[in-house]
Amino acid sequence: MDRISGRRTEWNMTAHANTPHTPNTHSSDNYATQVLSQLKQDILTGYFSPGEKLRMVRLKERYQVGVSPLREALSQLLVEQLVIVENQRGFTVHPISAEEMADIYHTRAQIEGLCVGQAIERGDDAWEASILAAAHRLKKSAELLDENSPENIQRWEALHQEFHTAIAAGCASPTLLHVRRSLYEKASRYRNLWLKRNMLNRTVFHANQQQHQDLIDALLARDSESAVQLIQEHLLGPYRALKDTQL
Amino acid sequence: MDRISGRRTEWNMTAHANTPHTPNTHSSDNYATQVLSQLKQDILTGYFSPGEKLRMVRLKERYQVGVSPLREALSQLLVEQLVIVENQRGFTVHPISAEEMADIYHTRAQIEGLCVGQAIERGDDAWEASILAAAHRLKKSAELLDENSPENIQRWEALHQEFHTAIAAGCASPTLLHVRRSLYEKASRYRNLWLKRNMLNRTVFHANQQQHQDLIDALLARDSESAVQLIQEHLLGPYRALKDTQL
DNA sequence: TAACTCAAAAACGTCGACATTATTGCTTCC
DNA sequence: GGAAGCAATAATGTCGACGTTTTTGAGTTA
Secondary structure, rough: OOHHHHHHHHHHHHHHOOOOEEEEEEEOOOOHHHHHHHHHHHHHHHOOOOOEOOOOOOOHHHHOHHHHHHHHHHHHHHHOOOOOEOOOOEEEEEOHHHHHHHHHHHHHOOOOOHHEEEEEEOHHHHHHHHHHHHHHHHHHHHHOOOOHHHHHHHHHHHHHHHHHHHHHOOOOHHHHHHHHHHHHHHHEEEEEHHHHHOOHHHHHHEEEEEHHHHHHHHHOOOOHHHHHHHHHHHHHHHHHHHOOOOO | OOOOHHHHHHHHHHHOOOOEEEEOOOOOOHHHHHHHHHEEEEEEHOOOOOEEEEHHHHHHHHHHOHHHHHHHHHHHHHOOOEEEEOOOOOOEEEEOOOHHHHHHHHHHHHHHHHHHHHHHHOHHHHHHHHHHHHHHHHHHHHHOOOOOOHHHHHHEEEEEEEHHHHHHHOOOOHHHHHHHHHHHHHHHHHHHHHHHHHOOOOOHHHHHHHHHHHHHHHHHHOOHHHHHHHHHHHHHHHHHHHHHOOO
């Protein structure tokens, strides 16, 4: 057993309490890459709070690596604006604010609108099929929400995201999809922080179901104007629910 | 004199041949930050060619730092998709392709459209004034292009960019402007590589002048549809000139 | 009590060294 | 002559150590 996989196992076992880390990392990755995904997850899920100082000793203990891979991972999160840095004062989790949340969600709505608009122009049969497939999987998993444990919500959320990603993928623009993904991650941080305080009720999800069907109809009809309008509303809905509650 | 500024001076003096590096770095930055801007510049300007292997020994010599700051800087360029990495095989300059160029330019046109559209909605008097000021500076500097030395072209290009940034800034969305900046950098790599091979002729710039005036008129008239159309054409024009030439 | 000083402790950023992995080049064998 | 094996070389990724800077906190003074 080589060092990396050995170390990897240790990580999984020492994942202290709060966050069960995904073991889905290929040992072909280096430490920096492995730490990146875990650290990102820890920030997005709120294990490290907004504005919290990220002390190296703590990070070294948690992820069982030296400072070099840590600083590489943190450097990447810096570009993604999930951490901030001040010379000689180390790294800090990027603070949150109502203003940033509004900006992210609105920008995300615009970007998603671009994706959908182009997807309608460019999407082919395979695109339509993948949407219907993802929609089917999502609908079938609605039962996950009956028992609203964090794990089930996470699983449903993953399927939900896959559904919307299937739609956006039709735009066939790696650059645009890259931007989209980055914004999704930033937004999901706010969503997760909100989830930690407020349990979600089922009604919002049923509204979701209807919106999804309307969206699919507009997509298959290649009705760009309606589809863009629907997807933007679909994204801004959660925002409106979030923004008035205390973070 | 501390180590950083001492080292900094050495950098400026040892800037081998091709690229005169900007000395505009505060000594409050750490090595990683300083290396980042220089390395990015070297990639954008083509000192390091697309697909070229970035060997650590070479980078250490060029920037006079150890591997730690280098890997941090490269990690950031990784997120910005200016380099790629393969485990145990180090970093490589991100390759270029006609497909990527098309994707970047088209996405950029869409993003710039969003910026302009929102700027027209949100822009105030100060916004209008800053546009006119930047336009004035740009027009006054047209003489820079009479002698088309690389330095003059660079200076004109900076003013040109400031003009368009002044317009986009009206959207008042940090997130959107962040995306915009990232795409500008990626696109400028293609433009720079093109400039290395083809000297530009003056006619394209005069066409530019007229487009700028039309754009300003549309902005001040708050004619969103025209303005978005104009800015997108303005961005795609250079793309069309570039795409048919050999890279 | 509040502000200030300053020494001790903690934390940061960088380098050099080392183990591991990839690459090169030479030799051997078909 | 060309493929295959293998040793030598080179390059990568990570850690521990070190100098520097920031933070802490106890003691002093107003």
